[in-house]
Amino acid sequence: MSARWYGGLHIRGLDRDQTPITDLYCTACHHHERVTGRAKVTDYLRANPLSEHRARCTPTTT
Structure with a gap:
């Protein structure tokens, strides 16, 4: 069973x-x-990945 x-x-x-x-x-x-x-984690977190993703996120509907 997956988490x-x-x-x-x-x-x-x-x-x-x-x-x-x-x-x-x-x-x-x-x-x-x-x-x-x-x-890599340090650089990734400095880039603010949540804001970057929100700008290009296309929600799916199910």
Whole structure:
């Protein structure tokens, strides 16, 4: 059974000796992005991914 996904920006693995992972999931259009690695996650978060995605999001209807 897969875990339930909640929309938004999820960051984990910030403890020492762990690899940081960031997931962005949009519940409106079901878009998913994953970034791994300390430097990549830092750059990704500085770019404000939620605002960038909101500008190009096309919600789907089901």
